[in-house]
Each structure stands twice: as C-alpha cells, then as structure tokens.
Amino acid sequence: MQLSPSIFKAYDIRGIIDETLDPSIAKLIGQAFGSEMRELGETDIVIGRDGRLSGPSLTEALTEGLLSTGINVIDLGMVATPMVYFAANHTIRGKKPQSGIMITGSHNPPNYNGFKMVLGTSAIYGEQIQSLRKRIEVKQFATGQGSRTTFDIFPMYLAYIVGDVKLARPMKIVVDCGNGVGGAFAGQLFRALGCEVQELFCEVDGTFPNHHPDPAHLENLQDLIKNLQTSDNELGLAFDGDADRLGVVTKDGQVIFPDRQMMLFAKDVLSRHPGGQIIYDVKCTRNLATFVKQHGGEPLMWKTGHSLVKAKLKETGAPLAGEMSGHIFFKDRWFGFDDGLYTGARLLEILSKETDPNQTLNDLPNALCTPELQIACAEGEPFTILESIKAHAKFPTSEAINTIDGVRVEYADGFGLARPSNTTPVVVMRFEADNEAAITRIQEEFKLAVLAAKPDAKLPF
Incomplete structure (x- = not known):
C-alpha cells in the first residue's frame, strides 16, 4: 500500500483499513517510531490495542517494525488507551518504558483504526507526527534486534485506583461501553470500588452492533437514559471506544456534559490545591471560569486537542484539565493523562458523599x-x-x-x-x-x- 499523508493527523495517526491503513503501513510506523526512540536513547515501549477487528494484525506488524529497530516491546494485549499511558508511567519487570503506542480507532466507525503515541513521557502531536511521515518517506530507519514480552497491566492499574479512590458509600450505577474495549474492565473496576453495577453493551465487539461508542452524541446515551428511568440505578456512565472519555447521565435523564463535570472536579481538586490553575478548552462553557474563580482557582482557557491539553498541563503543573469532548486530565492524585475509567471513579467518590447525587449534578451552573x-x-x-x-x-x-x-x-x-x-x-x-x-x-x-x-x-x- 502507498503511504497516504492523510493518515498523519494533528494528534494521532488514523486511517481506513485497506484504503489508507494496513499491516504494511503499521510496520513502517513501527520502524519510524522505533528510530525516533533510539535517537532519544529509549529502548523499551508498551503497546496495546482496542477491540477492533483489525487490531491483532496491526499489532503484529507494528511490533515487527519496532523490533527491527532494536526496541524491546512489552505487549499489553487488548486494553483501554489509559492503561497504555498508565504502563508508560510504571516499572514493569524491572524496566521503565516511557514510550507507548495504543492501536485504536477511538470513536470512529468500525473500519477505521489508528495509533495514539507517547514518546519519552510526552504525547506527540503536530510536527512530531509529521516527522514520522517524513522519516518513512526517506526510509531513515535504525536497525537492531529487540525482544518481545507480554504483560497483563490490569491488576496493577486496578490496585492503584482502588488504593486511591474511596467511596463514602456503595452506589448503584449502570455503565454503557457501546461494545468498546472499556467493557472488558469497567464492571470489575467499579465493583472493586464497592458499587453495584449493571452493564450495558460491555461485550467487546469491534462491529459496535448496538450504538456507536461516543458519549459526546446524545443518540448514543438513549439506552442509559431509558435504563435509569426503569431501574433503581442512581447514575449512568458511558465510555467511548477506547475508554479515555466519559459521559454522565443523571437519574432523571439529564446529560452532564464534561464542562459541567469539570466544575465538580475543580471544586474537589482546589480543596487540596488552593489557587491552582484549572485548564479547559475553548469549547467549554463560560460558567466554568466563573466557577473556578469562585472556588479559589485560576481558570486557563487553551486549545482543543487531547495532546495539546496534556502538553499544557505538563508545562504549567496545573492539577486538573479538561475538554468539552470528555477528555479529563487529573494531575492531582494521578498522572496527568486522560482516563475515562479513572474519571468515572473520581466522580463516584465525590457523589458518594452526597445525599442526593442527582440534585448535586443538576445544581451545577448551566446555560442555554x-x-x-x-x-x-x-x-x-x-x-x-x-x-x-x-x-x-x-x-x-x-x-x-x-x-x-x-x-x-x-x-x-x-x-x-x-x-x-x-x-x-x-x-x-x-x-x-x-x-x-x-x-x-x-x-x-x-x-x-x-x-x-x-x-x-x-x-x-
């Protein structure tokens, strides 16, 4: 397949299977990324994939490319995107891989797939992604012979969250993963936190047979809304295809968009970081800046894009950042990457202290x-x-x-x-x-x- 410049996007690499992306392209991406790692003196990488049907073949080819540059690959298997980021922040079998690649099409249709990348602890975007393309075009690759091992990151990830997040009381919740990869982990995580969990569409299926895994669109939240009307569940949580974004639905069927979720998180985080900066993107409500100021924080509006917000968080040392799309980044008690599952856990921790979680959410400042x-x-x-x-x-x-x-x-x-x-x-x-x-x-x-x-x-x- 000819290399298509169109797959090199602003925040990631993404294409249509058998049209602009196939295993031969994935191998070239592995060679280019491995070469960039070698120039930084990096030798170890974690990789993972979501539940898409094209994931296994792209994983094999990407791995082959990385190994050929002398990079050691730790394959996490099928995981949520934040688990790759988590692994890149931890020591695994005596190695501390600071780079990671997640093979995911996120919330795109089933025939898409792509790569979210962390190089030496930083999410890459913009010119860095274009430099991978340029490296492939001139075939400027390092050579070597790396090793491949596998590792199950979920027990470590689960133990860390359960050790950090404490609910004041058990809650009854319903989770809708839209047959995305979050379905393999969400139920177990929230039960470990003490919740009673009803699961909707948590069987991982890369064809997404029920609805699209994108909580930013109201049509994908209708099953949660119906469930909350007819059950005794207190709250609904929805996740996108790779579980780095969260959607929230109240008992009475109101959708709490991420810019309002951010108010709740900002209030909590600022209680420990008085005067802290709270970063949000240009699509967020103007009520958020007012709310942050009222709670002693410093609001900072920034560009849209998960990689751009992550970079700004790192630069400023802010304890919290968030985007209207549902990417929420906790540096307070966490690692500064976007994680829908962890964000859901932090939400439950806050709401479990409230006598009426529904009221607490609906009372957040709102606007037309x-x-x-x-x-x-x-x-x-x-x-x-x-x-x-x-x-x-x-x-x-x-x-x-x-x-x-x-x-x-x-x-x-x-x-x-x-x-x-x-x-x-x-x-x-x-x-x-x-x-x-x-x-x-x-x-x-x-x-x-x-x-x-x-x-x-x-x-x-």
Missing part, C-alpha cells in the same frame, strides 16, 4: 447552549476561513475576542466560537447565552462573519 455545530468544507479550507474571519470580521456587540484556537467571541450575555477542526475538514461552531434572543443575536453576527469568508457555506443554524 448549542451542541457542537459543523460547517462542511474542502480539505484545508477551514484554516483559510478562520484566517479571513480573524482578519476582517466585526462582532459589533462583543466585549472580547480570543484567537488562541479559531475565534471565540465573548459577550456580556454569552459567547460564540468558530474553529477549524484538526481531524476533519469542518469548521466547528458552538454558542452559549443567557436566553434565546441572545443566542440568535450572537449567531447572526457569526453568520455574517462566516458568509463573508465563505459565501457558499451551508450554515447549521
């Missing part, structure tokens, strides 16, 4: 807001549209404009956002306001800005 809206574009076009908006657009009733990641315009009564997606050719938009009239006014200003940059844009509002 749109879901993520998208404008379809040609490849590369979103970036030129945003550059044009930054240069020319006027937002007459705005108070401030933030251009850290696209354009986020703050108003006295809301905000509007337009940013180029780093993963697909779309402009992502989101709006929040105190009332319908304000949302309509803000959207009207954005409509004029977008149409001036792209007159044929099909607006989703």
Whole structure:
C-alpha cells in the first residue's frame, strides 16, 4: 500500500483499513517510531490495542517494525488507551518504558483504526507526527534486534485506583461501553470500588452492533437514559471506544456534559490545591471560569486537542484539565493523562458523599447552549476561513475576542466560537447565552462573519 499523508493527523495517526491503513503501513510506523526512540536513547515501549477487528494484525506488524529497530516491546494485549499511558508511567519487570503506542480507532466507525503515541513521557502531536511521515518517506530507519514480552497491566492499574479512590458509600450505577474495549474492565473496576453495577453493551465487539461508542452524541446515551428511568440505578456512565472519555447521565435523564463535570472536579481538586490553575478548552462553557474563580482557582482557557491539553498541563503543573469532548486530565492524585475509567471513579467518590447525587449534578451552573455545530468544507479550507474571519470580521456587540484556537467571541450575555477542526475538514461552531434572543443575536453576527469568508457555506443554524 502507498503511504497516504492523510493518515498523519494533528494528534494521532488514523486511517481506513485497506484504503489508507494496513499491516504494511503499521510496520513502517513501527520502524519510524522505533528510530525516533533510539535517537532519544529509549529502548523499551508498551503497546496495546482496542477491540477492533483489525487490531491483532496491526499489532503484529507494528511490533515487527519496532523490533527491527532494536526496541524491546512489552505487549499489553487488548486494553483501554489509559492503561497504555498508565504502563508508560510504571516499572514493569524491572524496566521503565516511557514510550507507548495504543492501536485504536477511538470513536470512529468500525473500519477505521489508528495509533495514539507517547514518546519519552510526552504525547506527540503536530510536527512530531509529521516527522514520522517524513522519516518513512526517506526510509531513515535504525536497525537492531529487540525482544518481545507480554504483560497483563490490569491488576496493577486496578490496585492503584482502588488504593486511591474511596467511596463514602456503595452506589448503584449502570455503565454503557457501546461494545468498546472499556467493557472488558469497567464492571470489575467499579465493583472493586464497592458499587453495584449493571452493564450495558460491555461485550467487546469491534462491529459496535448496538450504538456507536461516543458519549459526546446524545443518540448514543438513549439506552442509559431509558435504563435509569426503569431501574433503581442512581447514575449512568458511558465510555467511548477506547475508554479515555466519559459521559454522565443523571437519574432523571439529564446529560452532564464534561464542562459541567469539570466544575465538580475543580471544586474537589482546589480543596487540596488552593489557587491552582484549572485548564479547559475553548469549547467549554463560560460558567466554568466563573466557577473556578469562585472556588479559589485560576481558570486557563487553551486549545482543543487531547495532546495539546496534556502538553499544557505538563508545562504549567496545573492539577486538573479538561475538554468539552470528555477528555479529563487529573494531575492531582494521578498522572496527568486522560482516563475515562479513572474519571468515572473520581466522580463516584465525590457523589458518594452526597445525599442526593442527582440534585448535586443538576445544581451545577448551566446555560442555554448549542451542541457542537459543523460547517462542511474542502480539505484545508477551514484554516483559510478562520484566517479571513480573524482578519476582517466585526462582532459589533462583543466585549472580547480570543484567537488562541479559531475565534471565540465573548459577550456580556454569552459567547460564540468558530474553529477549524484538526481531524476533519469542518469548521466547528458552538454558542452559549443567557436566553434565546441572545443566542440568535450572537449567531447572526457569526453568520455574517462566516458568509463573508465563505459565501457558499451551508450554515447549521
């Protein structure tokens, strides 16, 4: 198969099986990554895969590529993405691998797969991912003969979480893993914490026969909502395909989006880190910054993208970060990587102290807001549209404009956002306001800005 530059994304490598990704490409990625490791003086790596049907063959080929560069591979088998990150933070059989690769298509359709990568303790993104592509194109590979071993990381991971997280009382919960890889671990983890757990779609099945494993979309949470209406379960937790993101549903069927979850976590974390920075991405509610300040913290808005947020967390030493997509990063009591399973455990720890968890969640500050809206574009076009908006657009009733990641315009009564997606050719938009009239006014200003940059844009509002 010819190497397609399109698989080298902003935060990971991702392609369609037998169209842009196959074992021959996976082997080249192993050779390139192993060569980068050798240049850093690294010799050991942990690898894992999710439940996708293409996982085993890609694992074999990736391993072959890594071994050929003299890298020793510790194969964790089928695991959640955060277990690879966890293993890269621990000593395994006397070795401390600081690099890791997870073979996962995350929440993409079944015919996708890809690679999330940690190189020498840091998630790689942007230019580092492009440098792998360039290395493959010129075949600049190290040579050597590495060794391969296997290791079951789950007992160590489970023991660490159970040793850290303590529930004030047992809770009755329902978990929906959408047949993603989290289903192999979630029930056991939450039972070990003392919960009574009902499992929905926890059989790992790479065809995702029931619904898509992506809790960011409401249609994928309907089974949880129905279960909570007809059972005595107190809370619903949903996980994406590789279990690094969490969705939360209350007893009365309300979805608590991640920017509101972050309020609960920030309050808890700031009780131990007074004055601490709390990082959140540009898609999050403006209520989060207000809430963080009220609880003695320093809010810091940053770019969207799990690798970018992870890097900012490392740079600032902040105890907590989170994204609207559901990636939550605890440095407080944890290792600073995104982990849906651990985030679920921390949520239960907080809610188990409350007499009415449902009320606690529903009482979190809320606002009138749109879901993520998208404008379809040609490849590369979103970036030129945003550059044009930054240069020319006027937002007459705005108070401030933030251009850290696209354009986020703050108003006295809301905000509007337009940013180029780093993963697909779309402009992502989101709006929040105190009332319908304000949302309509803000959207009207954005409509004029977008149409001036792209007159044929099909607006989703």
